[in-house]
Amino acid sequence: MFEIVKNGNVTSAKGFIAGATYAGIKSFSEDALDIAILASEKPASVAGTFTTNKVVSPSVTLTKSRVQSGKSMGVVANSGCANTCVGDQGLKDAEEMAHLASKQINVPENQMLVCSTGLIGVELPMALVRQHMGNIHLDQAAGPSFAKAIMTTDTVAKEIAVSIKIAGKEVVIGGAAKGSGMIHPNMATMLAFISTDAEIEPDILKTFLKQSVKESFNMIDIDGDQSTNDTVLLFANGMSGVSFDELDSVDSRIFQEALTYVAIELAKAIVRDGEGSNRLIEVFVTGASSEKDAKNAAREIVSSTLVKAMVHGLDPNWGRIMMALGKSGVDFEENNVDVFISGIHVVHGGCSIPYLADAVVSSMNAPEVKFEVGLNAGKFDSTAWGCDLTEEYVTFNSAYST
Amino acid sequence: MFEIVKNGNVTSAKGFIAGATYAGIKSFSEDALDIAILASEKPASVAGTFTTNKVVSPSVTLTKSRVQSGKSMGVVANSGCANTCVGDQGLKDAEEMAHLASKQINVPENQMLVCSTGLIGVELPMALVRQHMGNIHLDQAAGPSFAKAIMTTDTVAKEIAVSIKIAGKEVVIGGAAKGSGMIHPNMATMLAFISTDAEIEPDILKTFLKQSVKESFNMIDIDGDQSTNDTVLLFANGMSGVSFDELDSVDSRIFQEALTYVAIELAKAIVRDGEGSNRLIEVFVTGASSEKDAKNAAREIVSSTLVKAMVHGLDPNWGRIMMALGKSGVDFEENNVDVFISGIHVVHGGCSIPYLADAVVSSMNAPEVKFEVGLNAGKFDSTAWGCDLTEEYVTFNSAYST
Numbered sequence: 001m002f003e004i005v006k007n008g009n010v011t012s013a014k015g016f017i018a019g020a021t022y023a024g025i026k027s028f029s030e031d032a033l034d035i036a037i038l039a040s041e042k043p044a045s046v047a048g049t050f051t052t053n054k055v056v057s058p059s060v061t062l063t064k065s066r067v068q069s070g071k072s073m074g075v076v077a078n079s080g081c082a083n084t085c086v087g088d089q090g091l092k093d094a095e096e097m098a099h100l101a102s103k104q105i106n107v108p109e110n111q112m113l114v115c116s117t118g119l120i121g122v123e124l125p126m127a128l129v130r131q132h133m134g135n136i137h138l139d140q141a142a143g144p145s146f147a148k149a150i151m152t153t154d155t156v157a158k159e160i161a162v163s164i165k166i167a168g169k170e171v172v173i174g175g176a177a178k179g180s181g182m183i184h185p186n187m188a189t190m191l192a193f194i195s196t197d198a199e200i201e202p203d204i205l206k207t208f209l210k211q212s213v214k215e216s217f218n219m220i221d222i223d224g225d226q227s228t229n230d231t232v233l234l235f236a237n238g239m240s241g242v243s244f245d246e247l248d249s250v251d252s253r254i255f256q257e258a259l260t261y262v263a264i265e266l267a268k269a270i271v272r273d274g275e276g277s278n279r280l281i282e283v284f285v286t287g288a289s290s291e292k293d294a295k296n297a298a299r300e301i302v303s304s305t306l307v308k309a310m311v312h313g314l315d316p317n318w319g320r321i322m323m324a325l326g327k328s329g330v331d332f333e334e335n336n337v338d339v340f341i342s343g344i345h346v347v348h349g350g351c352s353i354p355y356l357a358d359a360v361v362s363s364m365n366a367p368e369v370k371f372e373v374g375l376n377a378g379k380f381d382s383t384a385w386g387c388d389l390t391e392e393y394v395t396f397n398s399a400y401s402t
Numbered sequence: 403m404f405e406i407v408k409n410g411n412v413t414s415a416k417g418f419i420a421g422a423t424y425a426g427i428k429s430f431s432e433d434a435l436d437i438a439i440l441a442s443e444k445p446a447s448v449a450g451t452f453t454t455n456k457v458v459s460p461s462v463t464l465t466k467s468r469v470q471s472g473k474s475m476g477v478v479a480n481s482g483c484a485n486t487c488v489g490d491q492g493l494k495d496a497e498e499m500a501h502l503a504s505k506q507i508n509v510p511e512n513q514m515l516v517c518s519t520g521l522i523g524v525e526l527p528m529a530l531v532r533q534h535m536g537n538i539h540l541d542q543a544a545g546p547s548f549a550k551a552i553m554t555t556d557t558v559a560k561e562i563a564v565s566i567k568i569a570g571k572e573v574v575i576g577g578a579a580k581g582s583g584m585i586h587p588n589m590a591t592m593l594a595f596i597s598t599d600a601e602i603e604p605d606i607l608k609t610f611l612k613q614s615v616k617e618s619f620n621m622i623d624i625d626g627d628q629s630t631n632d633t634v635l636l637f638a639n640g641m642s643g644v645s646f647d648e649l650d651s652v653d654s655r656i657f658q659e660a661l662t663y664v665a666i667e668l669a670k671a672i673v674r675d676g677e678g679s680n681r682l683i684e685v686f687v688t689g690a691s692s693e694k695d696a697k698n699a700a701r702e703i704v705s706s707t708l709v710k711a712m713v714h715g716l717d718p719n720w721g722r723i724m725m726a727l728g729k730s731g732v733d734f735e736e737n738n739v740d741v742f743i744s745g746i747h748v749v750h751g752g753c754s755i756p757y758l759a760d761a762v763v764s765s766m767n768a769p770e771v772k773f774e775v776g777l778n779a780g781k782f783d784s785t786a787w788g789c790d791l792t793e794e795y796v797t798f799n800s801a802y803s804t
Contacts, residue, residue, distance in 0.1 A: 055728030055736050085724050087737065087753040120721025121754045228725055305707070309796055319522025322487050323630055326457030334457050335489065351489040352523045391793040394711055 001164065002258040005172060008161025009143030012174035014197035015041040015239035018142040020149035023132035025125055026080030026118065035129065036149035037101050037136050038176075038193055039074030043111065044237035045199075046072035047206040049213050051230040058090035059083045059116040060229055062098065066113055067233070070202025075113040075233060076101035077150050077191065078129070079178070083116040084228045086123045093124040100133040115191050115231050117152055117178065147176035150191055154180050158269040164258050166251050171198045171240045173255075175262050179270035192217065192232040192266050198255060199238030200245070207247055208259055209234045216263035219295065220271045221303040221386040232263075271385045272367075276393030280368045281311050281386045289378030293330035300328035301373065302386035311369050312388035316360040318346050321371060331377055338374035342366070403566065404660040407574060410563025411545030414576035416599035417443040417641035420544040422551035425534035427527055428482030428520065437531065438551035439503050439538050440578075440595055441476030445513070446639035447601075448474035449608040451615050453632035460492035461485045461518040462631055464500065468515055469635070472604025477515040477635060478503035479552050479593065480526070481580070485518040486630045488525045495526040502535040517593050517633050519554055519580065549578035552593055556582050560671040566660050568653050573600045573642045575657075577664050581672035594619065594634040594668050600657060601640030602647070609649055610661055611636045618665035621697065621786040622673045623705040636661075673787045674769075678795030682770045683713050683788045691780030695732035702730035703775065704788035713771050714790035718762040720748050723773060733779055740776035744768070 005012050020036035027034070048067040050060050059082075066072065076097055083090050094114050102112035116124070147157035161174035177192035200208065213232055244252045272280050283302045288294035301307055304324035310317045318339050325332070339347035342363035346355050369388075413420050422438035429436070450469040452462050461484075468474065478499055485492050496516050504514035518526070549559035563576035579594035602610065615634055646654045674682050685704045690696035703709055706726035712719045720741050727734070741749035744765035748757050771790075 053725065053728035054731070054734070055724045082721070085721060085736070085749070085752055085754070087751065120719075120724060121749075228721075228728060312796065317522075319484070319487060322457045322522060323455065326455035326630060329456070332456070334487070347487070347523075349489065350487055352487070389796055391796045394714065394791055394793045394796055 001254050002162040002261060005161035005163055005174070008174055009159040010038060010146055010174050010176040010193050010195055011140050011143035012161035013172040013195045015237050016174070016195045016235070017041065017138040017140050018146035019136040019138040020142065020145040021132050021135040023128045025078055025128055026152070033145060033149035034080050035076065035078045035132060035136065036146045037074055037076045037105060037138060038146050038195070039105055039107065039138055040195070040235055040237040042237050042239060043071055043073055044235040045070055045202045045205045047202060047209040047234045049209060049232045051228060053228045055085065055228045057082055057084040057116055057229045059094040059114045060231060062091065062094045063113040063115060063231060066110060071111060072113055072235065073107035073111040074105065075115060075193065077115040078124070079150050079152050080118040081116060081122060081124050082118050082120045082229050083124045084120045086121065089123055093126055096126060097124065097129055100130060104133050104136055105138060113233065115229070117150065117191055117229050120228060143174065143176065150176065150178040152178060153275055154178050154273055156273055158266055158273070160262055160265045162258050162262055164254050166242045166254070169240055169242045171242045171255065172196065173258055173262050175266050177266040177270055180273050180275055190217065190227070190230050190270055194233070194259070194262060195235045197238065197240035198236050199243040200236040204244065204247060205234060205236050208256055211256060212260040212263040215260050216267040219299065219382070219384040220267045221299065221384065268385055271387050274387035276390040276395070277387030278390055279311055279366070279388045281308070281388065282368060282370045283384045283386070284370065284372045284381070285375065286372065286381045287375045287377055288380040288382070289331045291380045291382070294380040294382035297325055297328045297330045297373065297375065298382045298384035300324050301371065302384040305389060308386065308389035311364065312390050314361050314364045316341050316346060316357060316364065321373060325373060332375040333377065336376040338376065340372040342370055403656050404564040404663060407563035407565055407576070410576055411561040412440060412548055412576045412578040412595050412597055413542050413545035414563035415574040415597045417639050418576070418597045418637070419443065419540040419542050420548035421538040421540040422544065422547040423534050423537040425530045427480055427530055428554070435547060435551035436482050437478065437480045437534060437538065438548045439476055439478045439507060439540060440548050440597070441507055441509065441540055442597070442637055442639040444639050444641060445473055445475060446637040447472055447604045447607045449604060449611040449636045451611060451634045453630060455630045457487065457630045459484055459486040459518055459631040461496040461516045462633060464493065464496045465515040465517060465633060468512060473513060474515055474637065475509035475513040476507065477517060477595065479517040480531070481552050481554050482520040483518060483524060483526050484520045484522045484631050485526045486522045488523065491525055495528055498528060499526065499531055502532065506535050506538055507540060515635065517631070519552065519593055519631050522630060545576065545578065552578065552580040554580060555677055556580050556675055558675055560668055560675070562664055562667045564660050564664055566656050568644045568656070571642055571644045573644045573657065574598065575660055575664050577668050579668040579672055582675050582677055592619065592629070592632050592672055594665070596635070596661070596664060597637045599640065599642035600638050601645040602638040606646065606649060607636060607638050610658055613658060614662040614665040617662050618669040621701065621784070622669045623701065623786065623788040670787055673789050676789035678792040678797070679789030680792055681713055681768070681790045683710070683790065684770060684772045685786045685788070686772065686774045686783065687777065688774065688783045689777045689779055690782040690784070691733045693782045693784070696782040696784035697786070699727055699730045699732045699775065699777065700784045700786035702726050703773065704786040707791060710788065710791035713766065714792050716763050716766045718743050718748060718759060718766065723775060727775060734777040735779065738778040740778065742774040744772055
């Protein structure tokens with residue numbers, strides 16, 4: 001029902017522009033973009049979802065409060081410094097960064113949002129921010145620069161756009177995201193920015209976003225930790241001339257589906273680029289007795305350290321899947337469980353069935369490993385995504401701040 | 403109030419005997435003991451705590467049901483096979499193993515308990531169990547053999563005993579335990595056996611055990627996963643002639659303290675021997691507004707993958723401690739938090755204070771790293787223990803079953 005836009009990104013939708021600069025926050029290298037602005041040419045509706053961590057960056061606090069108005073002209077984001085655990089200075093710096101960005105692009109200050117990502121516990125180097133903000137100039141071609149500027153330990157930029165046709169008119173949804181450590185269900189260390197030229201009132205936009213986030217960013221895990229800065233923002237500026245003013249129409253369902261696709265693709269890109277990760281793990285739980293159970297089971301399995309390690313080692317040790325399922329607290333009977341590894345049936349009725357171990361090992365030797373777990377307890381399904389746990393992850397995370 | 407018994411073990415208390423044999427379940431090597439019996443010369447009171455995983459070994463199911471009588475003559479344990487996820491055969495095998503053990507030492511079958519640990523999803527090789535059970539002969543000197551026979555990926559046997567004096571009479575509490583992967587709060591992949599020659603009624607024994615487990619085995623984490631077989635058993639045979647028949651007497655408090663010490667030492671030994679672990683992490687949370695909050699905060703910090711990795715890398719990246727605290731869901735104000743790393747004050751009022759980074763790095767280069775986190779929100783404290791996350795852990799767990 002939607003088409004993928006070639007080289008699509010966060011400025012693919014009509015009327016969205018971006019720009020980025022080097023400021024020296026993230027790295028000495030002058031190639032390293034670390035402050036960026038995404039803006040709409042016309043005032044846009046905005047909706048956001050935010051980290052549930054109690055320790056929260058003042059950048060999130062400010063943005064969360066400004067998103068409540070439902071209107072925004074854009075967002076400024078920096079990488080290299082999380083602006084977190086820095087006391088009262090944090091909110092002052094977030095406010096000043098938003099102020100500088102709004103002045104630079106000439107929009108009302110209270111319609112400028114702010115996001116930060118990077119090291120916790122050090123103050124934003126505001127001298128650098130003040131010095132370099134003036135270098136940011138916006139245009140429609142700079143979507144990819146925006147995606148690069150928000151990267152921290154990411155190895156690739158993450159961006160995508162899709163288009164749908166409604167009554168002969170085109171609506172585009174584009175996005176950019178960054179990961180990659182501390183990703184856990186319920187949104188952690190990750191920023192995602194999604195823009196669309198559809199016209200949508202803030203309340204309805206919020207419902208669209210919530211539904212898509214539930215199926216995407218809230219279903220991924222890298223290491224079970226949660227960051228203090230995570231934010232997903234969705235802007236809708238109406239410039240396509242197509243309006244979605246109710247949730248249950250056929251058109252709205254097409255829009256929701258396209259938005260969820262964008263969100264899932266960005267979420268999977270984050271997981272695929274997880275620190276030290278070699279393989280994407282997809283866990284598909286079927287036959288749960290409630291939606292909540294389906295989601296909890298899928299997340300618990302994909303988050304298990306031992307399941308992650310077995311994928312890294314191509315070890316079809318399905319007992320670990322049963323163990324993770326067992327500790328998830330969901331409703332099922334052990335002797336009704338089926339498990340498939342990359343399509344090969346290995347467990348039926350809760351017991352091992354004779355399978356060719358070498359074939360399962362071969363099937364796991366792929367960039368994406370899929371576990372299907374049938375609970376046979378009801379009619380609810382869910383999918384979660386994670387990545388394998390590798391020696392590189394440990395090496396990487398043993399020496400991050402020093 | 404208690405003394406450590408030199409070379410103390412699970413048969414140090416009066417009237418406890420043990421024996422073990424090689425059966426070929428765990429390894430081809432004939433040095434590898436893998437079936438063992440611990441028994442009391444007189445009928446003993448017994449109490450147990452068990453895994454909360456919904457996928458549970460029939461060995462646990464059988465033992466849990468027999469422990470309800472409050473009386474037992476002993477337990478048979480095997481390593482190498484968990485007897486889990488094997489359908490109806492599992493309960494039959496657990497019952498037969500208990501039957502063979504009870505016949506071998508001539509005690510009533512329903513007073514013989516059974517524990518299994520090892521690989522999930524394969525049946526117990528009962529032919530080997532039948533063939534070798536007859537080799538087990540019990541004596542008081544075989545405590546260390548019992549501790550060796552229950553080991554799986556453990557690199558050292560874990561055993562201890564302490565003695566207390568009550569009205570001139572000596573009471574001994576001894577124990578043995580095994581880890582070591584899949585250890586998480588609420589008791590996972592671990593077996594512990596504690597024996598005492600005190601006289602204690604089953605109901606009171608249960609309360610003593612529950613209190614000690616809460617402070618020990620439920621406060622440790624290796625990798626956030628939970629096994630299907632975990633069991634802690636406490637036997638009390640009364641042969642010291644000292645009785646604890648009420649919970650709040652001075653004597654009972656001395657006993658409780660000694661029992662908790664034994665449980666904590668066994669729990670710490672399990673963590674210290676965690677798969678691939680190099681360092682013990684102790685997290686001491688002070689000033690929580692409830693006991694539950696203190697325990698949850700300590701466990702959340704010690705379980706964080708990123709905290710574990712930073713200890714491995716001697717990286718004083720205290721932002722990760724704040725992040726883990728923030729996602730624990732406990733009550734605190736960010737700007738009241740203090741953090742000490744190995745006694746060095748690094749965070750006050752939720753912000754970094756100037757500290758000599760090299761000194762903190764040096765202090766972390768020790769077998770035990772201690773984080774003290776002051777919430778300044780109330781009067782409850784708690785301690786949890788974990789281990790660092792190393793490349794060896796990943797390598798080890800990438801190839802366990804194959």
